[in-house]
Amino acid sequence: MSRPSQARLDLAALRHNVALASELAPNARVMAVVKANAYGHGAVTMARELEPRVDAMAVACLEEALELRESGIRAPILLLEGVFEPAELAVAAREQIWVTVDNATQLAWLEQARLDKPLQCWLKVDTGMHRLGTEPGQAQRYFERITSCPNSLGKPVVSTHFASADDTGSETTRRQLALFEQATAALGVLRSAANSPGLLAWPASHYDWVRPGYMLWGNSPFGTALQANAARLRPVMTLCSAVISVRDVASGEAVGYGESWRAERPSRIATVTIGYGDGYPRTARNGTPVLVNGQRAPLAGRVSMDMITVDVTDLVPVQVGDPVVLWGEGLPVAEVAEPAGTIGYELLTRMPPRCPRIVVNA
Structure with a gap:
């Protein structure tokens, strides 16, 4: 697979x-x-x-x-x-x-x-x-x-x-x-x-x-600001992936490189196979929104080359294989770009060849 x-x-x-x-x-x-x-x-x-x-x-x-x-x-x-x-x-x-x-x-x-x-x-x-x-x-x-x-x-x-x-x-x-x-x-x-x-x-x-x-x-x-005509647009690119691991993390334990995120309560962490090698920005901060099974969850821990970790504690139970959207349908790219300190233009144009483009609705 x-x-x-x-x-x-x-x-x-x-x-x-x-x-x-x-x-x-x-x-x-x-x-x-x-x-x-x-x-x-x-x-x-x-x-x-x-x-x-x-x-x-x-x-x-x-x-x-x-x-x-x-x-x-x-x-x-x-x-x-x-x-x-x-x-x-x-x-x-x-x-x-x-x-x-x-x-x-x-x-x-x-x-x-x-x-x-x-x-x-x-x-x-x-x-x-x-x-x-x-x-x-x-x-x-x-x-x-x-x-x-x-x-x-x-x-x-x-x-x-x-x-x-x-x-x-x-x-x-x-x-x-x-x-x-x-x-x-x-x-x-x-x-x-x-x-x-x-x-x-x-x-x-x-x-x-x-x-x-x-x-x-x-x-x-216009970024995350509301503009009536821009609200009618439909995203062409949806960057997506899947959960590859789910684990429980005790209160006080850290997740990811540099221990930049630490659990303030017993937490459920999902690992997603996407990273800066696939075009997801390394500068994305803790709390950046991610869609897991269509539900919003915050990024928890530093973005790695091939993986990110997401706090899914408050979601309906998440399992290996569950779909994840990083931006696109249901999650405007501007909402990812802003906490990453950039703009959607840069995230889209810097998408590397490693991430395959799959055409739908041709």
Whole structure:
């Protein structure tokens, strides 16, 4: 019998989430962000399911785009960070991959390239993230140069990226939207601003293209805070395992490495075959919730490479073989990430190959 730890991937949930994205922004085109191996879910598997349901996809780099092309994905693919050297432009042109231009160096490479066919370009404007993008005051000049460049397929789509859209009361987001409006109002161009929190909570940001990423996998970009549209999402990944041992521990006895948890009463401890070698965070604190037989129980003791221990004293009697959910259906990943001192994005994208992905509801 194989080790029971696995990441179950529900394609019906993915279909539901992308339908929600389209419903919330009915007048916008949908660009599914599948970078970082589709946030740990498997880029090729997820892209194949998404392709007939979205208008384009986005990745971080050319290598990620080529993986999709080699797997048969023909949908438009945007390089969110653009190219990292001039030679990549010819590959992008050959494979019909869209490119972002966000600085003077990339613009010069585009203008100087000798390409067999022109590229669809996107122009990124920095409205406050201060990571990538041209200054708002330079947007028109960049736009005109890209539009007149023989290597560009007409007008670029103009985009920006939010720094704090996961804060639904953010003044920064309002300022970014105002700057973006100022920079693009006279261009008569297609625009894109909404990432997942923008799509869910900032309808003024929807414009012509929306770029959902994290929300596609059924997780709220607002963490554990309640947000009405995010509450409608369904998790695609459920990290699950099983109980492999149950034991009684006397009051005062410690459990696990470093004796970080000590029983304050006679306790029942279940050992589960999952650990940081499978993607469960070592930094998860005592008390982090775990579902055992659908019942919540607290983590008790330090996370090991291959196992965790859970205090099941107050549950209906637990037995070897009982199912365990670490996050996903019934337990949002944010509730695990918060006591681990991180965010759900990191937990999902760091899922290692050791943990098998099992596709359901294909």
